[in-house]
Amino acid sequence: MSTEHxxxxxxxxxxxxxxxxxxxxxxxxxxxxxxxxxxxxxxxxLGIVVMGLIWWVARSATTGVxxxxxxxxxxxxxxxxxxxxxxxxxxxxxxxxxxxxxVFLWVLAMNAMDFLPVDxxxxxxxxxxxxxxxxxxxxxxxNTTFALALAVWIxxxxxxxxxxxxxxxxxxxxxxxxxxxKFFKPKSAMGFVGLLLSPLLFVAxxxxxxxxxxxxxxxxxxxxxxxxYAGEVIFLLIGLWAATGLTGTIFGAILGAGWSIFHxxxxxxxxxxxxxxxxxxxxxxxxxx
Amino acid sequence: xxxxxxxxxxxxxxxxxxxxxxxFVWPPLLTAIETRQKEIADGLAAAQEGxxxxxxxxxxxxxxxxxxxxxxxxxxxxxxxxxxQIVEDAKGTAKTEGDRIIAGAKAEIDQEVNRAxxxxxxxxxxxxxxxxxxxxxxxIDAKAHSEMLSKLAAEL
Numbered sequence: 001m002s003t004e005h006x007x008x009x010x011x012x013x014x015x016x017x018x019x020x021x022x023x024x025x026x027x028x029x030x031x032x033x034x035x036x037x038x039x040x041x042x043x044x045x046l047g048i049v050v051m052g053l054i055w056w057v058a059r060s061a062t063t064g065v066x067x068x069x070x071x072x073x074x075x076x077x078x079x080x081x082x083x084x085x086x087x088x089x090x091x092x093x094x095x096x097x098x099x100x101x102x103v104f105l106w107v108l109a110m111n112a113m114d115f116l117p118v119d120x121x122x123x124x125x126x127x128x129x130x131x132x133x134x135x136x137x138x139x140x141x142x143n144t145t146f147a148l149a150l151a152v153w154i155x156x157x158x159x160x161x162x163x164x165x166x167x168x169x170x171x172x173x174x175x176x177x178x179x180x181x182k183f184f185k186p187k188s189a190m191g192f193v194g195l196l197l198s199p200l201l202f203v204a205x206x207x208x209x210x211x212x213x214x215x216x217x218x219x220x221x222x223x224x225x226x227x228x229y230a231g232e233v234i235f236l237l238i239g240l241w242a243a244t245g246l247t248g249t250i251f252g253a254i255l256g257a258g259w260s261i262f263h264x265x266x267x268x269x270x271x272x273x274x275x276x277x278x279x280x281x282x283x284x285x286x287x288x289x
Numbered sequence: 290x291x292x293x294x295x296x297x298x299x300x301x302x303x304x305x306x307x308x309x310x311x312x313f314v315w316p317p318l319l320t321a322i323e324t325r326q327k328e329i330a331d332g333l334a335a336a337q338e339g340x341x342x343x344x345x346x347x348x349x350x351x352x353x354x355x356x357x358x359x360x361x362x363x364x365x366x367x368x369x370x371x372x373x374q375i376v377e378d379a380k381g382t383a384k385t386e387g388d389r390i391i392a393g394a395k396a397e398i399d400q401e402v403n404r405a406x407x408x409x410x411x412x413x414x415x416x417x418x419x420x421x422x423x424x425x426x427x428x429i430d431a432k433a434h435s436e437m438l439s440k441l442a443a444e445l
Contacts, residue, residue, distance in 0.1 A: 035293065039295055055309070074322055095311060098311040098314065099311070146296055147298075147300040147302075
């Protein structure tokens with residue numbers, strides 16, 4: 001292990017591979033039964049810190065003049081609430097708006113771990129703790145983003161069935177978006193034609209819906225993963241350049257600073273997009289066609 | 290980059306976080322914000338109400354003031370009228386009183402004059418008789434000339 005690590009650290013590809021591999025430990029037999037401890041621990045820690053902070057403020061929230069901390073939390077609250085209000089027109093306070101707040105803050109915090117300088121963290125924090133490999137950014141792990149997207153996907157189906165009933169949901173799978181002939185009106189001529197055509201429409205509708213149900217979680221998770229992963233790779237490439245000599249260090253530092261500043265936008269934007277898509281998917285599940 | 294158990298672990302963490310937010314974070318914040326919003330709205334409504342009440346009160350006070358002014362001028366007019374009437378009355382009363390006093394005085398004076406005349410008359414007649422007596426003591430008999438003397442006294 002240590003020789004392998006030493007070998008990796010010497011070459012550029014080794015450096016990148018080292019920084020892009022997870023602290024993965026098998027917890028059972030088979031390639032699925034592996035847990036990426038770094039992703040899991042970082043995300044849970046961040047979740048506890050971020051939502052704990054919000055909870056700590058919310059617990060002692062006053063209805064009078066708010067403290068600066070409360071004003072800040074209320075600013076975030078108002079921002080998320082406003083976005084949800086514009087998209088979802090039901091009772092948003094019971095579930096969708098708090099979910100959006102959770103998604104936004106959690107993803108934002110996880111994305112923000114990209115600002116931690118990888119090598120500094122490795123040399124001064126992770127290595128002293130005995131961690132050879134440690135990925136700081138949980139959202140650059142496809143498992144994390146896919147877990148969130150999948151959870152939203154399950155919620156989407158749950159709300160679809162809850163709002164329209166199981167029959168309504170299955171009906172929509174076959175009748176939306178292109179429509180279909182009504183079963184109980186075959187007496188008129190048009191109804192008869194429609195009845196003959198309806199199997200074709202059922203197939204088209206069903207195929208369309210299946211594609212939608214597959215593409216939603218994929219695009220949802222891969223968008224966030226791709227952005228964060230690419231951001232991390234670029235930080236690593238800049239780090240590589242910094243290792244080539246004094247010129248490389250100077251320009252690497254400048255570029256690294258520039259990329260960090262630009263990355264603030266990506267971090268916030270991707271968290272926002274992830275939240276908005278979550279709200280849009282859940283709102284769509286409430287609408288019947 | 291393999292899909293592994295991390296997926297399930299993260300999904301569970303996500304579910305717990307959502308539950309936590311739905312249960313403990315969102316409601317107190319919502320309550321605080323909505324209560325404050327309501328308080329602010331109430332305050333604004335109360336201010337509006339106060340403003341309109343003030344306007345109504347200002348209008349009312351203006352009406353009252355005008356009424357009072359009108360009443361005051363009416364009262365002043367009446368008072369002036371009454372004052373002049375009283376003066377007139379007083380003048381009239383004073384005049385009649387004066388006339389009465391003058392008339393009384395005149396009557397008294399007349400009476401006095403008459404009395405004095407009467408006195409004088411009797412005194413003059415007595416004096417005349419005494420004078421005449423003194424003058425005519427020797428020549429005229431009082432009894433013989435008494436008729437002429439009383440005639441004389443009556444003429445005086």
